Amino acid sequence: MQSLGIDVLFKGINFQRLLGGLWVALRISLISVAISIVLGIIMGLLMVNGNKAVKAVCRVWLEIVRIMPQMVLLFVVYFGTTRVFGWNIPAEESAIIVFSFWGTAEMGDLVRGALISIPKIQYESAMALGMPTGTMYRYVILPQTIRRMIPLSINLITRMIKTTSLVMMIGIVEVLKVAQQIIEANRRTSPNAAFGVFGAVFLMYFCICWPISRLAAALEKRWSDEDPDSRRHGRKKDRKSSKKKTAGTLQTKAVS
Amino acid sequence: MGKDNTILEISHLHKAYGDHVVLDDVSLTVQQGEVVVIIGPSGCGKSTLLRCINALEDIQGGQILLEGNEVRQDSKLISQMRQKIGMVFQSYDLFPHKTVLDNITLAPVKVQKRPKSEAEEEALELLQRVGLEERKDDYPRQLSGGQKQRVAIVRALCMHPEILLLDEITAALDPEMVREVLDVVLSLARAGRTMLIVTHEMSFARAIADRVLFLENGGIVEESTDPEAFFRQPSTERAAQFLHTFDYEKPVKESREAKGTDRMELAEEP
Numbered sequence: 182m183q184s185l186g187i188d189v190l191f192k193g194i195n196f197q198r199l200l201g202g203l204w205v206a207l208r209i210s211l212i213s214v215a216i217s218i219v220l221g222i223i224m225g226l227l228m229v230n231g232n233k234a235v236k237a238v239c240r241v242w243l244e245i246v247r248i249m250p251q252m253v254l255l256f257v258v259y260f261g262t263t264r265v266f267g268w269n270i271p272a273e274e275s276a277i278i279v280f281s282f283w284g285t286a287e288m289g290d291l292v293r294g295a296l297i298s299i300p301k302i303q304y305e306s307a308m309a310l311g312m313p314t315g316t317m318y319r320y321v322i323l324p325q326t327i328r329r330m331i332p333l334s335i336n337l338i339t340r341m342i343k344t345t346s347l348v349m350m351i352g353i354v355e356v357l358k359v360a361q362q363i364i365e366a367n368r369r370t371s372p373n374a375a376f377g378v379f380g381a382v383f384l385m386y387f388c389i390c391w392p393i394s395r396l397a398a399a400l401e402k403r404w405s406d407e408d409p410d411s412r413r414h415g416r417k418k419d420r421k422s423s424k425k426k427t428a429g430t431l432q433t434k435a436v437s
Numbered sequence: 438m439g440k441d442n443t444i445l446e447i448s449h450l451h452k453a454y455g456d457h458v459v460l461d462d463v464s465l466t467v468q469q470g471e472v473v474v475i476i477g478p479s480g481c482g483k484s485t486l487l488r489c490i491n492a493l494e495d496i497q498g499g500q501i502l503l504e505g506n507e508v509r510q511d512s513k514l515i516s517q518m519r520q521k522i523g524m525v526f527q528s529y530d531l532f533p534h535k536t537v538l539d540n541i542t543l544a545p546v547k548v549q550k551r552p553k554s555e556a557e558e559e560a561l562e563l564l565q566r567v568g569l570e571e572r573k574d575d576y577p578r579q580l581s582g583g584q585k586q587r588v589a590i591v592r593a594l595c596m597h598p599e600i601l602l603l604d605e606i607t608a609a610l611d612p613e614m615v616r617e618v619l620d621v622v623l624s625l626a627r628a629g630r631t632m633l634i635v636t637h638e639m640s641f642a643r644a645i646a647d648r649v650l651f652l653e654n655g656g657i658v659e660e661s662t663d664p665e666a667f668f669r670q671p672s673t674e675r676a677a678q679f680l681h682t683f684d685y686e687k688p689v690k691e692s693r694e695a696k697g698t699d700r701m702e703l704a705e706e707p
Contacts, residue, residue, distance in 0.1 A: 300529060302526055302528075302529050302530050303529075303530070303532065305493055305526070305530070306524075306526060306530035306531075306532075306589075307532075308491075308493065308519060309491055309493065309519060309522070309523075309524040309526075309593075310519070310520070310543075310544035310548065310592070310593075310596060311516045311517065311518075311519040311520030311544060311548050311549075311596065312516065312544060312547070312548055313516045313548075316547055316548060320543055320547055321532055321543075324534050325532075325533065325534050328534060404534070
């Protein structure tokens with residue numbers, strides 16, 4: 182049998198270098214995700230409550246993000262702005278700008294969808310209790326919005342983590358680039374390194390994204406207990422069976 | 438009853454959606470401790486009237502005064518005004534992500550800035566009165582429709598409102614749950630609470646009302662301070678017609694032959 186090229190992983194500090202690259206990818210995506218969540222909530226609120234002009238700007242922004250490949254955006258920000266505006270944005274910052282630009286738009290759309298899915302009566306009964314708008318959003322509307330958004334936004338977050346593999350195109354040495362370097366360096370001694378090294382990268386992405394989607398499933402399960410639509414007349418007696426049922430469906434979802 | 442007892446004063450209220458007039462020149466005064474029941478056919482504007490009083494709808498004319506202060510949607514004080522007006526809706530107005538107890542104490546604590554322990558104590562006492570203190574840690578989805586509506590009433594009461602607006606609160610309930618909710622409302626009436634009630638439960642209206650308003654096409658057609666007399670023999674033709682829709686007459690059985698032809702006619706119709 183041919184060598185699987187796994188030995189290369191443990192030569193020198195290769196494994197450590199891979200982990201370092203993984204951290205670069207993670208750092209970019211985590212910072213972008215944090216920015217996207219905050220700005221996305223603001224954008225979603227604007228998309229629902231803003232005037233026509235604001236809504237139009239948000240829509241155009243969202244369309245641009247959806248139509249444009251992320252790689253093109255990266256090139257525009259990193260290479261394009263340097264010549265035209267004389268801005269010298271470092272690669273990692275460029276990546277964070279692009280990922281936040283993308284994430285904010287998509288998160289904003291998720292927030293918008295979740296907000297309009299909250300029944301009007303929820304707003305009205307909060308208002309009828311004398312809640313000012315800020316209090317109503319903070320304690321009544323946003324908590325429900327966030328619960329509805331979790332599964333979809335987790336999907337977006339994992340997509341953002343995966344897409345960081347593009348940033349090596351603007352010279353950032355992240356996990357995939359490190360992998361390439363290792364393979365190149367060992368081309369002579371272990372020509373099969375590509376399998377072992379890229380396989381390791383695959384497992385690394387899996388180890389990052391899988392727990393995140395499990396967390397989403399766990400949160401969804403916890404909150405489904407509070408979901409008004411899941412069971413109308415749930416009494417204590419049949420609560421257990423309903424819990425089992427939701428757990429089952431979530432598992433199949435997570436697997437797919 | 439003296440003028441000083443007036444809690445709510447509505448004068449010449451006009452409400453329209455574009456060209457469609459929903460409420461036309463409605464005037465109404467409610468005294469402290471009075472229970473006013475509003476009945477009328479669907480779409481007559483009864484729910485809209487309640488929603489206007491709580492400024493959930495903007496109005497196109499007239500004035501609503503609560504204890505002498507104007508209720509306006511664009512008023513800066515509208516949140517404070519709404520705290521004095523409790524409202525319970527047809528259904529699904531509990532917050533699904535909060536437990537029963539948190540549903541009740543949220544507004545007293547966050548809006549009225551009352552200490553949490555005091556609000557909880559009062560909430561538990563009120564829950565006990567409607568027989569639900571054991572469900573305090575449950576989520577709304579674990580309750581039946583009737584239980585949810587009782588919690589919604591408690592939630593409104595916990596804000597210490599001057600007046601309670603009940604908008605068809607039993608309309609979405611299974612028949613056997615209507616009673617448990619209306620019993621709570623009856624006990625509130627006995628305690629002297631001021632209420633404005635929109636309902637389709639005629640025998641309940643008859644029992645609880647100090648005054649009955651019959652609304653049609655956005656106007657008050659008949660008003661009576663003697664609900665017994667009104668429900669027996671309303672003075673307007675329209676009210677009589679409306680009340681008649683709740684009565685059913687025993688069908689007179691037709692002979693077999695006649696039935697047969699009936700059936701044939703029905704079959705031929707399309």
